Amino acid sequence: xxxxxxxxxxxxxxxxxxxxxxxxxxxxxDPLKILNVCTEAMEEVGKKFEAxxxxxxxxxxxxxxxxxISEKVKPxxxxxxxxxxxxxxxxGTVLGDxxxxxxxxxxxxxxxxxxxxxxxxxxxxxxxxxxxIRVFKPDVVxxxxxxxxxxxxxxxxVQAITDAGLRKDVKIIIGGGQMTDKIKAYAGxxxxxxxxxxxxxxxxxxxxxx
Amino acid sequence: xxxxxxxxxxxxxxxxxxxxEAWLCPSSISFTTPEAKACYQERVTLYRDxxxxxxxxxxxxxxxxxxxFPIQYAGISWYEAMHDYKKLALAWQKxxxxxxxxxxxxxxxxxxxxxxxxxxFKLYRWAGGGLRHDQExxxxxxxxxxxxxxxxxxxxxxxxxxxxxxxxxxxxxxxxQKMPMMPPIHEIPVIPSGLMPFGLTxxxxxxxxxxxxxxxxxxxxxxxxxxxxxVMGRGCPAFAAGFTKAPFxxxxxxxxGTRGVLMDMFRHPDELREACERILPFMVKFGTAACRAxxxxxxxxxxxxxxxxxxxxDQFRSFYWPTLRxxxxxxxNEGMVPQLFVxxxxxxxxxxxxxxxxxxxxxxxxxxxxxxxxxxxxxxNCIAGNVPLDxxxxxxxxxxxxxxxxxxxxxxxxGGFIMTTGAGIQGSKPENVKAxxxxxxxxxxxx
Numbered sequence: 001x002x003x004x005x006x007x008x009x010x011x012x013x014x015x016x017x018x019x020x021x022x023x024x025x026x027x028x029x030d031p032l033k034i035l036n037v038c039t040e041a042m043e044e045v046g047k048k049f050e051a052x053x054x055x056x057x058x059x060x061x062x063x064x065x066x067x068x069i070s071e072k073v074k075p076x077x078x079x080x081x082x083x084x085x086x087x088x089x090x091x092g093t094v095l096g097d098x099x100x101x102x103x104x105x106x107x108x109x110x111x112x113x114x115x116x117x118x119x120x121x122x123x124x125x126x127x128x129x130x131x132x133i134r135v136f137k138p139d140v141v142x143x144x145x146x147x148x149x150x151x152x153x154x155x156x157x158v159q160a161i162t163d164a165g166l167r168k169d170v171k172i173i174i175g176g177g178q179m180t181d182k183i184k185a186y187a188g189x190x191x192x193x194x195x196x197x198x199x200x201x202x203x204x205x206x207x208x209x210x
Numbered sequence: 211x212x213x214x215x216x217x218x219x220x221x222x223x224x225x226x227x228x229x230x231e232a233w234l235c236p237s238s239i240s241f242t243t244p245e246a247k248a249c250y251q252e253r254v255t256l257y258r259d260x261x262x263x264x265x266x267x268x269x270x271x272x273x274x275x276x277x278x279f280p281i282q283y284a285g286i287s288w289y290e291a292m293h294d295y296k297k298l299a300l301a302w303q304k305x306x307x308x309x310x311x312x313x314x315x316x317x318x319x320x321x322x323x324x325x326x327x328x329x330x331f332k333l334y335r336w337a338g339g340g341l342r343h344d345q346e347x348x349x350x351x352x353x354x355x356x357x358x359x360x361x362x363x364x365x366x367x368x369x370x371x372x373x374x375x376x377x378x379x380x381x382x383x384x385x386x387q388k389m390p391m392m393p394p395i396h397e398i399p400v401i402p403s404g405l406m407p408f409g410l411t412x413x414x415x416x417x418x419x420x421x422x423x424x425x426x427x428x429x430x431x432x433x434x435x436x437x438x439x440x441v442m443g444r445g446c447p448a449f450a451a452g453f454t455k456a457p458f459x460x461x462x463x464x465x466x467g468t469r470g471v472l473m474d475m476f477r478h479p480d481e482l483r484e485a486c487e488r489i490l491p492f493m494v495k496f497g498t499a500a501c502r503a504x505x506x507x508x509x510x511x512x513x514x515x516x517x518x519x520x521x522x523x524d525q526f527r528s529f530y531w532p533t534l535r536x537x538x539x540x541x542x543n544e545g546m547v548p549q550l551f552v553x554x555x556x557x558x559x560x561x562x563x564x565x566x567x568x569x570x571x572x573x574x575x576x577x578x579x580x581x582x583x584x585x586x587x588x589x590x591n592c593i594a595g596n597v598p599l600d601x602x603x604x605x606x607x608x609x610x611x612x613x614x615x616x617x618x619x620x621x622x623x624x625g626g627f628i629m630t631t632g633a634g635i636q637g638s639k640p641e642n643v644k645a646x647x648x649x650x651x652x653x654x655x656x657x
Contacts, residue, residue, distance in 0.1 A: 012476055055522045057472040064473060098335060098348045101468050147346065148599050148637030177554070178633060182600040195519040 225545025249445030270654030277634015313449030330381025454497030
């Protein structure tokens with residue numbers, strides 16, 4: 001049955017996946033095992049994305065299934081610390097920009113891919129990023145922005161992180177509609193994600209998988 | 211149900227001719243000099259030749275997407291631009307005077323802030339409406355329609371917008387929930403119940419707010435129309451007029467949100483497709499009416515959620531393209547030339563969309579590979595694009611010229627090309643905008 005769960009998640013059969021997960025739980029299957037099956041399925045989905053078979057809708061749908069199953073399963077896990085998060089990512093939309101949909105998608109995908117995510121919202125001042133880096137101690141900082149006004153905000157944010165002496169502690173990735181490698185260089189970031197999954201993959205490469 | 215907008219009609223070519231004629235010889239514009247008129251007509255002819263692809267244009271027309279650049283260039287704030295309509299008009303005048311692009315971009319994308327405030331518009335935030343005075347307005351994406359409401363939308367799109375959607379996106383229009391359904395109101399016994407809501411104090415107040423906001427729009431329009439007449443009167447034709455959207459984007463952008471619409475492709479595929487079909491006639495008629503009223507030929511159509519990274523080719527073929535194609539054909543049959551602004555990239559879509567008869571549309575690309583675009587859709591229809599904003603904002607005039615040269619040498623080969631930018635040019639260095647326009651006008655001459 002775990003194999004059929006994996007198959008249902010991989011092939012986007014949401015209702016079936018939920019039914020199987022509930023049945024497995026009812027039968028007393030180890031909740032951690034169920035989550036591990038889902039994580040394996042997510043990896044398969046990721047591979048299909050890499051191969052150009054799946055796109056954002058499938059990533060979101062698989063993430064949605066994983067989230068729903070996790071919500072059912074997690075209360076039954078005795079030692080939640082057994083499932084360790086693989087790294088910390090701080091994300092936010094830079095000063096002046098209030099768009100959140102891209103950031104939210106990336107945050108969601110990072111979460112279901114096993115990262116500990118802290119999302120500090122939109123229109124975030126450089127000083128607020130610095131403050132959160134001190135408190136949260138992330139491995140990676142993700143700067144989001146849709147508009148061209150974000151170019152300078154990103155540059156200012158990276159500068160503030162540098163001035164605070166924290167630049168060496170974090171990798172910085174940027175993403176959004178008009179972001180390119182040229183802007184990565186302009187802002188002084190380490191990478192520019194061309195889409196959500198590209199961002200996840202870059203971060204995975206930086207801090208390793210679950 | 212009648213299948214419409216699958217084929218280009220027999221009357222389409224003649225209708226297009228009429229629209230081009232209306233654009234070329236506008237009755238509503240008084241030209242300042244005979245030279246201004248000649249300049250205007252020469253420019254319209256450049257576009258016409260580029261669009262029809264039946265002869266080589268004299269040169270490549272150059273028209274960056276002004277976006278909100280004129281605001282920063284005039285040194286006024288966003289708040290001023292949205293609240294002091296004279297300043298807004300002056301900013302647009304200055305931009306066109308100083309840069310002399312081949313097309314006029316109206317400030318209609320900079321709406322009157324007070325009208326939005328009066329109605330407590332929630333779909334955006336703007337300077338004075340939740341944002342600082344120096345911030346440009348921005349979209350607030352949410353699920354404004356739940357996935358349980360597809361059938362209501364399908365049954366009666368107008369009723370759904372009036373009774374359900376507007377009360378959600380305009381804080382002051384809650385009482386419109388009480389508006390009656392229209393089609394049942396026709397026999398004498400139902401007239402009283404049809405009129406009843408109009409006598410309610412809260413409904414009256416909602417209409418008063420609408421009326422107040424409408425007055426504000428007229429004040430704004432007076433200035434906006436005046437600057438349009440002035441710029442055009444000096445020889446610069448409008449680059450577009452009217453606006454419409456792909457049905458999938460209406461649902462994805464404004465009703466369900468990105469995440470919602472992507473999930474619906476799995477959870478409610480049939481309802482999503484049916485809703486797109488139901489929205490479609492409105493989008494055809496809306497795009498046609500505004501464009502025709504303005505005596506223009508190109509309604510502007512920004513395309514969002516069909517881009518490469520949002521869905522697979524199969525999903526694009528199944529959910530996005532059918533009603534976008536019908537929208538295009540519907541507009542073409544009315545004599546329009548849809549100006550299709552592809553945000554993001556369409557590198558995986560070019561073969562699919564290469565399915566429109568010759569000389570009917572403009573494909574305006576943001577980040578699509580223009581060389582490939584030229585070799586696919588560009589063989590039959592005009593392509594436009596795509597100086598990127600990163601170069602305009604952070605590069606030098608020489609970087610810009612290099613980029614324009616490459617574009618002209620590839621995408622501009624043998625006509626069928628309009629030089630523009632990949633997005634609104636706000637944030638660009640003025641010297642870079644100048645370099646783009648001046649260089650392309652010279653280097654883009656066909657010999």
